Amino acid sequence: MFGVDSSELLIVALVALVVIGPKDLPRVMRVVGQWVGRARGMARHFRSGIDEMIRQSELEEMEKKWREENDRIMREHPIAGEWAPVDALPAPVTPESAEPPPTPALDPDQEQLPLPEPPPPHETRRELP
Numbered sequence: 610m611f612g613v614d615s616s617e618l619l620i621v622a623l624v625a626l627v628v629i630g631p632k633d634l635p636r637v638m639r640v641v642g643q644w645v646g647r648a649r650g651m652a653r654h655f656r657s658g659i660d661e662m663i664r665q666s667e668l669e670e671m672e673k674k675w676r677e678e679n680d681r682i683m684r685e686h687p688i689a690g691e692w693a694p695v696d697a698l699p700a701p702v703t704p705e706s707a708e709p710p711p712t713p714a715l716d717p718d719q720e721q722l723p724l725p726e727p728p729p730p731h732e733t734r735r736e737l738p
Contacts, residue, residue: 613621629637
């Protein structure tokens with residue numbers, strides 16, 4: 610990460626053991642580990658903030674492009690009056706849609722199938738003796 614070789618790391622560990630002493634070395638290592646963890650957390654928080662700002666700017670650019678494209682399409686294909694969503698437009702009335710569809714006539718010579726029986730009602734639980 611920082612270009613520290615294993616032999617250099619061993620020398621640093623031996624110097625720390627001699628200077629700090631074997632008694633306080635675990636406590637110092639724990640404090641150093643906490644500092645490193647805090648530094649990593651702050652870097653992660655900073656990086657996520659930068660990523661969020663980039664994402665927001667990309668969304669704004671996409672919305673701007675969408676708006677421009679939508680305006681271009683609306684200029685090329687104008688609708689009479691104000692723009693309205695498709696489901697807000699009235700349905701066209703045609704002579705076919707004004708009358709209900711005819712019901713098919715039953716043929717008396719054709720065999721009629723009986724209706725299926727309804728399913729049985731749910732049984733109640735029986736208590737065991």
